[in-house]
Amino acid sequence: MSITHEDIALVLSAALHNDQLDEALDALKGLRPVDIADALELVAPEQAWRLLERLPGRAEIYAYFDADEQVRLAREFPRATLARLVGEMPADERTDLFKRLDPKQQNELLPALAQAEREDIRRLSSYEEGTAGALMTSDYAMLKPGMTVAQALASLRHEAPDAETIYQSYVIDDERRLLGVVSLRDLILAHPDKTIDQLMIADVVSGEVGEDQEDIAKRITRYDLLALPITDQMGCLVGIVTYDDAMDVASEEATDDFHKSAGVTTSVGNLKDATIGLLYRKRVFWLVLLVFGNLFSGAGIAHFEDIIAANLVLVFFLPLLVDSGGNAGSQSSTLMVRAMATGEVVMKDWFKLLGREATVALLLGCTMAAAVSLLGYIRGDSLVALVLALSMVSIVMVGCVIGMSLPFVLSKFNLDPASASAPLITSVCDASGVVVYLYIASQILPGMSMG
Amino acid sequence: MSITHEDIALVLSAALHNDQLDEALDALKGLRPVDIADALELVAPEQAWRLLERLPGRAEIYAYFDADEQVRLAREFPRATLARLVGEMPADERTDLFKRLDPKQQNELLPALAQAEREDIRRLSSYEEGTAGALMTSDYAMLKPGMTVAQALASLRHEAPDAETIYQSYVIDDERRLLGVVSLRDLILAHPDKTIDQLMIADVVSGEVGEDQEDIAKRITRYDLLALPITDQMGCLVGIVTYDDAMDVASEEATDDFHKSAGVTTSVGNLKDATIGLLYRKRVFWLVLLVFGNLFSGAGIAHFEDIIAANLVLVFFLPLLVDSGGNAGSQSSTLMVRAMATGEVVMKDWFKLLGREATVALLLGCTMAAAVSLLGYIRGDSLVALVLALSMVSIVMVGCVIGMSLPFVLSKFNLDPASASAPLITSVCDASGVVVYLYIASQILPGMSMG
Structure with missing residues (x-):
């Protein structure tokens, strides 16, 4: 498990210096997205970009970059490429990146995105930092109460590539009001002809868009959830917060409290x-x-x-x-x-x-x-x-x-x-x-x- | 979301005092296991026990009790009932409870358990506190490399009630060596005739039994895993650590470091x-x-x-x-x-x-x-x-x-x-x-x- 990103970065730099792009790509083969991101952060932005362009799953790799590094790299990208990459990113990461770009970059990027992505970014970025709304993603799996289990599974197969998780699906009515939740575990155990409203758990643990992200993270931990659905004031489903984001929030908050305990007024982010x-x-x-x-x-x-x-x-x-x-x-x-x-x-x-x-x-x-x-x-x-x-x-x-x-x-x-x-x-x-x-x-x- | 466990506990105590067991059970209807556990912790052990006996999913509720409270309640239980309850608990929680009982209680409990449970407890409790071995559970889903997707899904349907998660299945050979991992997401997307060895990811992120639990938790966070498989020195699968246990470890370690920062030598546990x-x-x-x-x-x-x-x-x-x-x-x-x-x-x-x-x-x-x-x-x-x-x-x-x-x-x-x-x-x-x-x-x- 002891991957030294420095070693990989050295190999990369040497290969790139000699214009041996294939050799550089070879060095990254078999590594996981987060490890590739760590190695690429150590080479120059324009070289990182040349490699990223050719890597499969580059949106996921790019999403693992440090926030500052993402912005630095974004300056290197031609506009169309950046738009394609941003389009492939998960909705929550995409919004976070967008908010960090300067107004000029934002204005350049928006017209290059698809209509749905543009609206998604506008909507997600409208929520205040530190709230459930700013933390949630809009990539979740939805089901209708009248569907059969067989129909639901077919629908999930269709949604799978885009949703952050299909292990929990949220049941909504025509007004998007949250009616219940059903797990993939229960779906594959159920008879194919059963309907979703028979199977779902109607009493859903949920959060509201305006709630503090710390409370959201605590609820996810308390109930051992994979994801928490987030509703607006009308009870309509607007997003989900996944457990891994909750883990990050808990860790950030602990760091924050830690720093405050020593009289450091607010978090300094990554100390290095x-x-x-x-x-x-x-x-x-x-x-x-x-x-x-x-x-x-x-x-x-x-x-x-x-x-x-x-x-x-x-x-x-x-x-x-x-x-x-x-x-x-x-x-x-x-x-x-x-x-x-x-x-x-x-x-x-x-x-x-x-x-x-x-x-x-x-x-x-x-x-x-x-x-x-x-x-x-x-x-x-x-x-x-x-x-x-x-x-x-x-x-x-x-x-x-x-x-x-x-x-x-x-x-x-x-x-x-x-x-x-x-x-x-x-x-x-x-x-x-x-x-x-x-x-x-x-x-x-x-x-x-x-x- | 503002459930006051004190209010519920008051209702419970009043109902129990008048011997109205059904009314007490009614008050708990619709509550989630962790909330029921919090309410029951506030009533007297012998009363908590009378209710617990009659509640569905009582092993899960019991597992949510504070460690000390679990031991206190265990003293109230008739031996056979305790054995049945312990048998229903997840393997990791069961082992944690067992380690906390005094030797006399342990010796009374062991003969009342099924052979497989006894061995599982012996094996899991042999690992040192603070290591991956002490954190892991043995309730995981296993698949064989030669199975087809259809066979694998059938096998998972069978294992589902016992496994902590079926969203990740671990592929092992006849010597239990870990060969790969396959997600339920990939299984339901794949053609039913495809075999597991074609579908699995062979390069698994894993941990070893002797590793520090903090490193295990960090790896789960880094790679955004639902669970991390744990192997022995021979590369054989011996358990998994799930993300919710990793979240608990991360929170405990943060509390520990926090306390140390103020010169409190080691964690004092729950301050209250x-x-x-x-x-x-x-x-x-x-x-x-x-x-x-x-x-x-x-x-x-x-x-x-x-x-x-x-x-x-x-x-x-x-x-x-x-x-x-x-x-x-x-x-x-x-x-x-x-x-x-x-x-x-x-x-x-x-x-x-x-x-x-x-x-x-x-x-x-x-x-x-x-x-x-x-x-x-x-x-x-x-x-x-x-x-x-x-x-x-x-x-x-x-x-x-x-x-x-x-x-x-x-x-x-x-x-x-x-x-x-x-x-x-x-x-x-x-x-x-x-x-x-x-x-x-x-x-x-x-x-x-x-x-």
């Missing part, structure tokens, strides 16, 4: 291809916000300047105590954000979870307090050890409760809970940690002598 | 059901390690005690500078860990990415330096502002380079890159940040006067 400017823009927000968040910690420190001057040993432990709250809080928020994203935990669980989190935080805080007071005793004295222990327990508890609550609060205000990122938690815990630590110190330690 | 003890154990490791990591920061601070005493203003900015390195480093490592997990980035990209990361870090550092030096000038003077600016740039760059490199280093030593968690990065950046900051301060600021 991300530009310096993009990475900078996506990362700078929280980092700079944190700097200004420090105004509060700084004010706290300024307020307790005397106690610090009198007990410089406090400074040794300042980074540790401040970090501990942030670390414990990040753990809490990460557990919560992920549980909310997978749907394990919902709003009304908050109160129950808060009680448990407080207990866990108390235990974690006590353990860390034991460790830090040992260090404090070695470097300071028993009073310093006491200050550290009390501060650690309080700071960890505050951090955990903030970390656990913030995702719920954000969600309450219809914000993405994943924005409760490590840097945000750190900023909030910093300020509270400094104040708690120095306040406790000021109550226990002498103010003016050196302890 | 996690006990206090489990949460404590999984979270305490990195938090306590961080406390001891502070020995280094503390030593750094102790070394520069004089410069701090002479310039107390330095303390105001200590938490900020230390956090900034950790935050920027966490961003780098999170981006990298996720890119490595999805396979976007591999080892040999390291050098190229390092150069880009250093540039991004320089830009981020300069922006943050501008912000912090403004604060430094307001609270201190221009020398303090200079110290802060230089420190910030250095600390952010060190943090980013550490954050980016650590996942690669861990992977080089065959450790999980996801262990490069925020707390670890924080610990490392703490110590280096303190030293960098105070060293720069000691070079620029006067040692004994108050600046």
